[in-house]
Amino acid sequence: MPRLNSAAELEKLRKGLVSKRDPDKPSIAVCAGMDCLGHESGSIIAAFEKEIKRKNLKGKVDLRATGCHGYCGKGPLVVIYPEEICYVRVTPEDVPEIVSKTVLGKKTIDRLVHEEPDSGQKIASMSEIPFYKNQMRHLMDSSTRIDPQSIDDYVAVGGYSALSKALFKMSPEEVMEEVKKAELRGRGGGGFPAGWKWKTARDAPGEEKYVIVNAHEGELGAFMDRALFTGNPHCVLEGLIIGAYAIRSHQGFIYTRHDAPRLRNNIERAVAVAEEYGLLGENILGSGFDFHVEVHLDIGIFVSGESSALMKSIEGNIPEPRPKYIRTSVSGIWGKPSDLNNVETWANVALIIDKGAEWYTGTGTEGSKGTKLVSLSGSIVNTGVAEVPFGTTIREIVYGIGGGIPDGKKLKAVHFGGPMGGCIPERLIDTPLDFDELAKLGAPIGAGSMLVLDEDADMVDVTIYFLQYLSDESCGKCVPCREGIRQMLRILNNIRDGRGKASDIALLEEIAEVTGAASLCALGKTAADPLLSTLRYFRDEYESKMRIVESPAEKRD
């Protein structure tokens, strides 16, 4: 593939690709997301290849191993276009039947179709399945139509048009203004306005600046970044290049996990191919803008997702956070201004530039614009990745998309943000998904992981689980975090084992306050959040554990 040297050449390529693609041509999309691969979607893909070869359909039927579709609980998933028939829980043995009946015969196979658990109604069309129907998929929309290894797939659905628009029709300042106007907030957990962060980095002194994709995603129960980045690496890359242009950075880093080989392969390939196409490297699309990207791998340690620790790691040092009197956007990697944003934040950038801030702010709430990817796990019927506009109530997400709680159990609480997040009880689930609303309830949205807890969940156990995780992952640099978490854990274990004292809760609150106030980085600052939020809503559970102990006399000594 020769380099693209202008915006016109990119458009020509796109037109060529689109014209060659017959919308009526049968196309099979097999989900190769993490979960589906775990359920042998790899052999399903192989079975399709074999079947296509056997039936001599090569060229007549397209086959794609796509990224995660989101409906992980029902995987492996197969979607047949142009009818958009979605098959769930497919096995390799079903493949010949799918090819002959559906792809060629245009008939649906009832047994593989999604069935509503309550009514027993069969729904074949993907967009009619409640899980998909109730979402608003801006970022995930193309997940079923893109092979992550193929840049052509991405270009064909309009990819990199935002980049060419930014480079040729907008100045860096205009790009930044647009993102500021779109009120894009960081999706990694903090919810800090991305445009302002960019501005800080751009205005900071120093010629050399860096932009970074934080694809570490160490949060327990969070898997949407991985789903998005693995399935559509180019959309993140495009956002990154646009951001670099706005900040006037010429070097970017992608920081990701070493233990997700598929993610890594897809990113590395995306970077290599983008360079080949002239979308990355020297003189991008002939605009005179240079930008290079390096992929860095983490070494499986939770704290390295923290911005200053992450930057230390990129420098080749151990990932220990530093006090942030000076933001990393002013002094980051090697003391240079470094703008770090989460995968999802970068992915939104291309969308904003492409469709405009006005369109973008049309979705969402007063304080939180656009859509948010959430990962659903725990006691919920449909586990998976969903994309919803901000303002959707938690009830809609849990029941409308998630399908409610399995086995007829009652919802008890929804926990946000993994080990450093908080939970809201069942009575508050009409709260809208919103950075500020949820933070007010002590359950900040975090990166967007939603752990659904049913009536059987023991909130003290849940809290212990999270604190144990943080105690293991604390880097140990600052004492309040290292010792504070350990002591809270000890008291909690005592409470759970029936050795709690009446004064324990007050003591826990005191330690939580000091740990939060005195720790260096977010890990320590928010370590006590699960504890504080469970104390806020489920204090009686802690107290009842103590009462049980205090009554029988023999346990007192």
Added chain:
Amino acid sequence: MAAGHRFEPRILGFLCNWCCYAGADLAGVSRFQYPPNIRVIRLMCSGRVDPAHIFRAFAAGLDGVFIGGCHLNDCHYVTHGNYDALAMVYISQKLMAHIGLNPERLQIEWVSAGEGIRFANIMNEFIPRLQKLGPLGKTEGLEEQEWKSKLEAVLKLIPYIKLVQSERLRVPVRTEEAYQEFFNGEEFDRLFHESIGDKLAAYPHAAARTHAPGTGGLDYDKLDRIISRHNGEARSLIQVLLAIQLENDWLPQEVLERISEKLEVPLSRIMHIVTFHKSFRLAPGESHE
């Protein structure tokens, strides 16, 4: 070796400045005769002898270690360092017995500055006894390789052993009887096996592994290729380590040294990084904690 040639044990002596060293000095000045097998290191107090000194001496192939201090309750310091020395010797002897070395190779005695004759008498007893025992490992039936690796394992565990000693093996009363009673009692036996013995049992393998020679099957060409693929810069250090671990499954010592040389990064910084991250492995098999 010619027939009839007597085995001459090599003995290391740690003598306290105030009593035993002066006693040995007096023995010399008074021309008391004793065999010349002991090499003496003078210390300010017998309490300064660390188990590491003892096991290092044995690991270097010495056949006996002698510690001489002031009589109990006569220590020149308020700390009563000779009681510490006594506890240390009890534990070290236990360790020696545990790894199959004769604990008699280690002896502690109290000699005052005026007891030149006593020092000579002790040597005249200790040295022939060691002659009978023969070179280290001989009467114990241990090959050189065996006792070496066992001693190495003990040496590695010494910081831990000292921790256990200070936490669990303290004798509350500083009298000879209390020390004898505790260190010969069942309680000490139990505590020793619980906290040290079991650790040691598991350790020799680990020790052997950490010292697996060579580069663990990774040739230098491949290593250099990995390094140059990452620009050969110091900032790629973590990426290089990760790439090597993915290739080789663990990070052999020689490889780390090579990286240190190539990237011009001190080995200490590499060790800092490698030991900080739980997923880096310094030995094949399980990850370190």
